[in-house]
Amino acid sequence: MLHAIELCAVAVCAISGVLEAGRKEIDLLGVIVIALVAALGGGTLRDLLLGAPVFWIANQTYLYAAVIAGIAAFFAARIVHLPLDLFVVPDAAGLALFAVLGTQKALTLGAPWLAASLMGVITGVFGGVLRDVLCNERPLIFTGELYATAAWAGSLLLVLLAYLGVDPSWTSLAAITFIFAVRVTALRWKIGLPRFSSKVK
Amino acid sequence: MLHAIELCAVAVCAISGVLEAGRKEIDLLGVIVIALVAALGGGTLRDLLLGAPVFWIANQTYLYAAVIAGIAAFFAARIVHLPLDLFVVPDAAGLALFAVLGTQKALTLGAPWLAASLMGVITGVFGGVLRDVLCNERPLIFTGELYATAAWAGSLLLVLLAYLGVDPSWTSLAAITFIFAVRVTALRWKIGLPRFSSKVK
Amino acid sequence: MLHAIELCAVAVCAISGVLEAGRKEIDLLGVIVIALVAALGGGTLRDLLLGAPVFWIANQTYLYAAVIAGIAAFFAARIVHLPLDLFVVPDAAGLALFAVLGTQKALTLGAPWLAASLMGVITGVFGGVLRDVLCNERPLIFTGELYATAAWAGSLLLVLLAYLGVDPSWTSLAAITFIFAVRVTALRWKIGLPRFSSKVK
Numbered sequence: 113m114l115h116a117i118e119l120c121a122v123a124v125c126a127i128s129g130v131l132e133a134g135r136k137e138i139d140l141l142g143v144i145v146i147a148l149v150a151a152l153g154g155g156t157l158r159d160l161l162l163g164a165p166v167f168w169i170a171n172q173t174y175l176y177a178a179v180i181a182g183i184a185a186f187f188a189a190r191i192v193h194l195p196l197d198l199f200v201v202p203d204a205a206g207l208a209l210f211a212v213l214g215t216q217k218a219l220t221l222g223a224p225w226l227a228a229s230l231m232g233v234i235t236g237v238f239g240g241v242l243r244d245v246l247c248n249e250r251p252l253i254f255t256g257e258l259y260a261t262a263a264w265a266g267s268l269l270l271v272l273l274a275y276l277g278v279d280p281s282w283t284s285l286a287a288i289t290f291i292f293a294v295r296v297t298a299l300r301w302k303i304g305l306p307r308f309s310s311k312v313k
Numbered sequence: 314m315l316h317a318i319e320l321c322a323v324a325v326c327a328i329s330g331v332l333e334a335g336r337k338e339i340d341l342l343g344v345i346v347i348a349l350v351a352a353l354g355g356g357t358l359r360d361l362l363l364g365a366p367v368f369w370i371a372n373q374t375y376l377y378a379a380v381i382a383g384i385a386a387f388f389a390a391r392i393v394h395l396p397l398d399l400f401v402v403p404d405a406a407g408l409a410l411f412a413v414l415g416t417q418k419a420l421t422l423g424a425p426w427l428a429a430s431l432m433g434v435i436t437g438v439f440g441g442v443l444r445d446v447l448c449n450e451r452p453l454i455f456t457g458e459l460y461a462t463a464a465w466a467g468s469l470l471l472v473l474l475a476y477l478g479v480d481p482s483w484t485s486l487a488a489i490t491f492i493f494a495v496r497v498t499a500l501r502w503k504i505g506l507p508r509f510s511s512k513v514k
Numbered sequence: 515m516l517h518a519i520e521l522c523a524v525a526v527c528a529i530s531g532v533l534e535a536g537r538k539e540i541d542l543l544g545v546i547v548i549a550l551v552a553a554l555g556g557g558t559l560r561d562l563l564l565g566a567p568v569f570w571i572a573n574q575t576y577l578y579a580a581v582i583a584g585i586a587a588f589f590a591a592r593i594v595h596l597p598l599d600l601f602v603v604p605d606a607a608g609l610a611l612f613a614v615l616g617t618q619k620a621l622t623l624g625a626p627w628l629a630a631s632l633m634g635v636i637t638g639v640f641g642g643v644l645r646d647v648l649c650n651e652r653p654l655i656f657t658g659e660l661y662a663t664a665a666w667a668g669s670l671l672l673v674l675l676a677y678l679g680v681d682p683s684w685t686s687l688a689a690i691t692f693i694f695a696v697r698v699t700a701l702r703w704k705i706g707l708p709r710f711s712s713k714v715k
Contacts, residue, residue, distance in 0.1 A: 141462045160362075161571060162568075162571070163568075168428065172425045226581075230550075246442075246446075366565060
């Protein structure tokens with residue numbers, strides 16, 4: 113069940129990569145590369161930092177999901193109009209799930225609390241950052257509604273509940289719901305952190 | 314013999330970095346950095362993902378080759394006009410060789426077939442991607458003639474032949490020739506994958 | 515004592531990230547991310563390349579230092595004018611210290627001399643490169659006064675003195691002083707390496 117949701121999240125992130133790449137003139141393989149990077153980038157960096165085997169080399173089902181979703185989205189986008197908004201809700205679900213899975217993996221491997229919560233953030237958002245850098249755009253996480261913030265708050269909530277000894281299933285469910293709800297609420301009412309109205313010249 | 318070709322490929326990729334950097338105003342050390350990144354970036358990412366010791370730390374002959382080739386190209390480019398076209402053929406050879414070496418290393422270390430073929434693509438093209446990102450240009454692999462595609466097709470060919478039990482030497486030779494031929498043919502007749510003529514707004 | 519200086523260097527690099535981010539419109543969490551990346555990026559890449567446990571996961575005091583310094587600088591920059599020049603001297607100290615620590619760690623883990631000196635350069639400058647790429651600017655190390663050059667020369671000096679059997683404390687002190695002095699001198703008299711006045715079209 114969890115594995116199935118995880119594969120969906122990988123596929124959704126791959127599609128987000130295709131949609132972003134679609135605003136540039138990029139060929140089919142470039143699109144697949146960006147789909148893979150968007151879908152697998154966060155978990156890959158997490159595994160490298162934790163010194164764990166990279167998850168999509170150990171089990172390449174994730175690769176299948178990302179490649180198939182990316183190719184399907186590529187051809188779908190040539191036929192019908194795919195509004196970016198369509199993917200906002202599953203993308204929020206992917207963010208929530210990846211962040212929670214990342215934090216749990218880090219805790220399991222013995223990372224301390226603040227580092228573990230950052231692993232959650234990295235797993236949730238790094239794929240999108242790489243996608244934006246490859247497409248030569250300013251990373252979305254730095255400009256819009258609560259995104260990395262939601263992932264971080266939820267990861268810290270997970271760490272706190274785990275520390276208090278709450279049952280892992282409830283902890284995960286609470287943190288996933290929290291991140292998803294914060295992200296969707298922030299999108300709906302355009303809530304963001306205070307911007308840097310800088311005095312730096 | 315193989316080691317000698319590999320060192321040549323490292324040197325050629327280092328020179329490609331210097332030529333790219335030469336279109337910007339970058340100083341000598343920046344040029345060496347970009348040469349190193351272009352020459353060693355692909356193999357480094359492969360080794361990190363596979364959990365293997367990084368090849369140029371284990372054997373720094375590769376460092377010597379990249380640094381010497383980079384410095385030589387830097388000074389040569391101040392004296393004579395170096396056309397970018399000059400390096401297209403050895404660059405195609407480097408792509409072919411790196412992709413095949415990367416796929417073989419991944420298979421040897423037990424990676425599954427699709428992941429192993431992607432290791433070949435990464436080894437072949439990632440140095441160039443990093444070079445372009447550092448020079449703040451859109452990565453070439455996303456825009457031009459068959460490049461990563463050639464590397465991926467050849468890596469998949471290698472995986473297939475290895476699966477069929479063909480002798481490793483013949484397998485390598487076939488895959489290297491295939492990638493080189495596809496790349497040169499694509500350059501000569503400007504063959505590319507279909508572009509993304511997007512319906513995404 | 516060394517640990518205290520190292521924490522100061524982390525904090526100073528975090529502040530440099532905040533100041534750079536402040537020239538863009540970035541929110542509070544984006545600022546913290548850039549502060550973390552600027553402060554920890556170099557040492558993280560060093561540890562990944564060397565196959566060592568990542569230092570800020572093993573000991574998250576570094577995380578505390580970077581987060582606290584980043585948040586403090588964010589709010590300080592909203593209240594008072596923070597000139598970028600203010601941080602040039604501690605930044606030079608951070609560069610010197612990180613480069614020496616990186617080289618020493620690489621030598622301790624058995625890296626050969628040229629690779630070890632590059633680990634020093636990477637530890638000293640990679641955080642700043644990542645910071646610039648995330649902010650979508652051309653990396654500073656490629657354009658200005660001696661920076662990576664100073665770090666590399668000092669790292670090579672350290673390798674040489676260690677090879678000659680000089681006492682480690684004196685070796686470190688000499689290399690730190692050397693890098694700091696070269697950097698500050700280069701800034702004061704605007705000394706840089708020869709630029710690439712390219713014949714490449």
